[in-house]
Amino acid sequence: MTIIGATSLMSSKIELATMKISAVRVTPIAIKDPALLNAAGVHEPFGLRSIIEVVGANGMVGLGETYGDAPVLDLLTRVKDSLVGLSAFDLNGLLGMVIAESKLTKTAHIEMELAPGSMGDNLTSSVFSGFEVAFLDLQARTLGIPLVELLGGAVRNKVAYSAYLFYKWDASVDPEYAPDPYGEAVNPAQIVAQAKKMIEQYGFESIKLKAGVFPPDEEADAIKALKAAFPNHQLRIDPNGNWSIPTSIRIAKRLANDLEYYEDPTPGLEGMSEVYKATGLLQATNMVVTSWDHLKRSVELNSVQIVLSDHHYWGGLRATQALARTCQAFGMGLSMHSNSHLGISLMAMTHLAASVHHLTYACDTHYPWQSDEILVGGKVPIVGGCVHLTDKPGLGVELDQAKLADLHQAFLTCRIRTRNDVTQMQKFRPDWSTVKPRF
């Protein structure tokens, strides 16, 4: 007699014990970065990331990625061993441990401009989100399902990203920079050339220009040139709060018919509110509303109409789903911010974005600027401007341990421990200061 029912029942149950975490590895890496210019200064020749491997008792490994700056790396390292024995489902337990450890010892560190991995306010979220993604990845791999299923399932099977343009120097400016295919971009014509190259390769349908670098009218000229070259693309400009209120209002009037949205023209919730009142141009932010604590005041002032979410800031994937519901309830749009990152973060962003009904714009990503990767098969493909979900389990990517070891070696030999675009700029311009807004 064959008891088919009982057999299939047993094979369909996983053992709880297999979801216990047996080891956690945190590996800091340094990835080559071009000389990208921004309001703070210039990117250093290496960006720092932490790669997280959470090993289940079943031998499977969940992957996570977050900032590699010293404060984040320190807290990741202090927390990781205490996670052994926790269930991969216990995200609230994980959060409790991260918060408890963050209160035990305050890491002495200086906050660096535009370096989220150095920000005290972001610290627990930066650490939690790296682990949370790895916990969810381990859950999903164990279940044999894509991670997005744990977020309620995909409402879209591909996620659109935007072409993220930067003013930049050619690598020849300093021997520490690795050569990159894009070369110099310090004027509108070079920005248009950069856009053409990037769109030809990746197929993006939205374009974001990182601004706040050159005199504002020159940057507005670049938007006008992009509009002429790409009349059907959605355009955005992001001066990183480096413009005064009058400058922001003046440039908004020049670009009123050219922009999909205006990202962080000026500092502070009050300043953003004044600019919006004066211009009526939709404003997005990843600077003045970067955590749950900022939402109430922003709603009161109507400072921003679009939140650029980031699971590294907002407390992980599930929390960012909650943010999406909140934005919808308060009549705000939602898109997604990025910092320099590799494919694990890209796939976490993609699974998250695929699960969110209320995602109203193409997401940002620095990914085309990164030549390094730690994944089997190399870089995640971006096709037609989109990252496509697959039916592979978890995040759908595998770690290449040899490449991870190489980039860890690069971390060990590189002098950088916390991102500092300001001092990097001072190498080239000794009188560079951090005064804001500059224009």
Next chain:
Amino acid sequence: MTIIGATSLMSSKIELATMKISAVRVTPIAIKDPALLNAAGVHEPFGLRSIIEVVGANGMVGLGETYGDAPVLDLLTRVKDSLVGLSAFDLNGLLGMVIAESKLTKTAHIEMELAPGSMGDNLTSSVFSGFEVAFLDLQARTLGIPLVELLGGAVRNKVAYSAYLFYKWDASVDPEYAPDPYGEAVNPAQIVAQAKKMIEQYGFESIKLKAGVFPPDEEADAIKALKAAFPNHQLRIDPNGNWSIPTSIRIAKRLANDLEYYEDPTPGLEGMSEVYKATGLLQATNMVVTSWDHLKRSVELNSVQIVLSDHHYWGGLRATQALARTCQAFGMGLSMHSNSHLGISLMAMTHLAASVHHLTYACDTHYPWQSDEILVGGKVPIVGGCVHLTDKPGLGVELDQAKLADLHQAFLTCRIRTRNDVTQMQKFRPDWSTVKPRF
């Protein structure tokens, strides 16, 4: 050679196919209800619920419970067969199907006062949440873990509920009512006796009085009597929006030092805002902020300081977790509302509440008023005012098919198809009208 690693790896994976839904059953039931009085009228002798069984290809069954009123039952029934073949993880797919079906045919129905199962605005949420709980229960049973683990894990192992007091008639008022152990309660002394009986049995540490029935000063007298009898208990009063603004302000002044919060004294966001401005007494609601659409205006007006969440209203368990984050961000407290319900809804509320950091008050439940139950072993125990989580898989309760059949038979023979406390009251008081606020 024994390949231990490979074996344990295989046994720890579930087959995706086993998570496909192979059948969905929706069973309407009628449960005995006492003659509880409220602002709309009086409870009918039966309350209606729908019991949902979602059967996985692995033979396991996930349980859900929601309203049994005609509009909800109709949509549940129209949707259920289209769920066959869906993955139990695909909550977004489920939501899409519920919304699509709800748009196909508008059920002709009349909205009844204080009958959420008859409300058009609640319809898709009432239906989705019943299925969502069953989907999550099926996921958790298949994984062999408590449902709370799928919500991020428990931050507390027991959930506190409040004693929910009602003015009521004795069952002898009409032969359709079944005898109940509480008898009549139409004055302060009888309300105190009801509280004593309920607290003795269940150990509640908070007390809520459903008001809006008798002249407001008599109801305030009942609160004063409860305060004298239970000086260490938290007290709440809920007139269901049946008091005018002046009445609400006047009674608030009488009860300012007696209440934990003031629930829905007067109708509308504007009215609630005026009462709060005049009294400064914290106000809770399950009437003026009952969905995501109401939050923005409430925040603008500061109408309520505490949201009484309800996963049947707010789009399910995951959505209610998001609501908790939103309330925290906007400085609002969170508790939980109930309607007449059985143990499946109680356990869904309990797993949800156990997962939410930002749960700031004991939850409401009508459960002590229900003598019927459909669970193996009978009613879920409430001890020390709390429902305790167990380590049983899923919701932790099993359906008793014989009891379900009995209560379905009760549904078939009872005349009620949509709750209507107004017409029930008119049986006893032919001149009863729906004018609001009454006092």
